[in-house]
Amino acid sequence: xxxxxxxxxxxxxxxxxxxxxxxxxxxxxxxxxxxxxxxxxxxxxxxxxxxxxxxxxxxxxxxxxxxxxxxxxxxxxxxxxxxxxxxxxxxxxxxxxxxxxxxxxxxxxxxxxxxxxxxxxxxxxxxxxxxxxxxxxxxxxxxxxxxxxxxxxxxxxxxxxxxxxxxxxxxxxxxxxxxxxxxxxxxxxxxxxxxxxxxxxxxxxxxxxxxx
Numbered sequence: 001x002x003x004x005x006x007x008x009x010x011x012x013x014x015x016x017x018x019x020x021x022x023x024x025x026x027x028x029x030x031x032x033x034x035x036x037x038x039x040x041x042x043x044x045x046x047x048x049x050x051x052x053x054x055x056x057x058x059x060x061x062x063x064x065x066x067x068x069x070x071x072x073x074x075x076x077x078x079x080x081x082x083x084x085x086x087x088x089x090x091x092x093x094x095x096x097x098x099x100x101x102x103x104x105x106x107x108x109x110x111x112x113x114x115x116x117x118x119x120x121x122x123x124x125x126x127x128x129x130x131x132x133x134x135x136x137x138x139x140x141x142x143x144x145x146x147x148x149x150x151x152x153x154x155x156x157x158x159x160x161x162x163x164x165x166x167x168x169x170x171x172x173x174x175x176x177x178x179x180x181x182x183x184x185x186x187x188x189x190x191x192x193x194x195x196x197x198x199x200x201x202x203x204x205x206x207x208x209x210x211x212x
Contacts, residue, residue: 001162002032003025005101005128006071006090008083010039011054012047013205014061015183015197017176019068021130027169029101029128029160036062043080044114049210051075060200069081084117091124097164098124103171106135113145122153126167128209133172185212 007022014036025172026034036058047054055075062068073089074081087102105114109129112118119125131137134141139150146187149168155161158169178183178196188195188211194202 001100003030003031003099003101004088004094004156005031005034005103006035006037006125007034007103008039008074009087010045010180011036011058012040012180013054013183013197013201013210015176015178016181016195017178017199019061019065019198020176021051021173022068024126024173025103025130025171028158028173029169031067031101033067033069035069037071037073037086038075040074041075041079043082051206053208053210057201057204060204061198063200074134083119084115087121087124091165098148099164101128101158102126103128103130103212105129106131106137109137109146110142112145113143119145122149122166122168124127124156125165126161126163126169128158129168130173131170134173135172137170154160184211 005025007019007025011018022034025031038051038058052075055070055072058070062070074086090100102121104127106129137150139147145208153166153168155167155169158171161167183193183196186196187205
């Protein structure tokens with residue numbers, strides 16, 4: 001049975017750091033496919049580029065990565081984007097038995113209790129927390145609800161997990177120094193971003209005069 005992962009974010013814009021993290025996640029989680037899940041209208045933040053442009057840039061960036069695909073559902077959804085709605089749909093599409101991973105960064109995990117119906121995410125997916133090597137989540141400083149998740153749901157090697165959902169794994173990730181904030185600032189300063197984003201994304205940004 002195939003194992004799929006879903007990597008959510010605004011991707012504003014997608015950059016080489018995202019692609020580096022994605023390829024590491026494919027290996028660490030033993031994924032058959034990793035789906036980028038661009039947010040449409042995220043309720044906790046306002047992206048700079050519109051959702052259609054962000055989606056188009058993700059599509060361009062993934063063209064040469066056979067194990068990386070894009071899931072467009074949140075871009076086409078009307079109204080605010082909530083992760084719980086997406087994982088319910090994804091579970092329905094893959095059936096009850098397929099192992100599914102939803103990937104979040106350590107900062108997002110620390111903010112998890114602010115997400116809509118966050119308590120039910122593990123009913124539908126496993127959660128992979130992407131962390132810098134040796135990053136300490138400082139479990140003793142977490143809210144009781146998050147500490148309980150790590151106490152009761154945390155598993156070591158995610159490749160040994162064959163259940164459909166309900167587990168948490170911490171995945172060490174070698175982070176690229178690139179950030180979307182850095183890319184946008186370089187564009188505003190008229191600096192070269194060809195080392196920061198895929199060439200196709202660089203062309204798109206300049207063709208449509210984004211982030212200027």
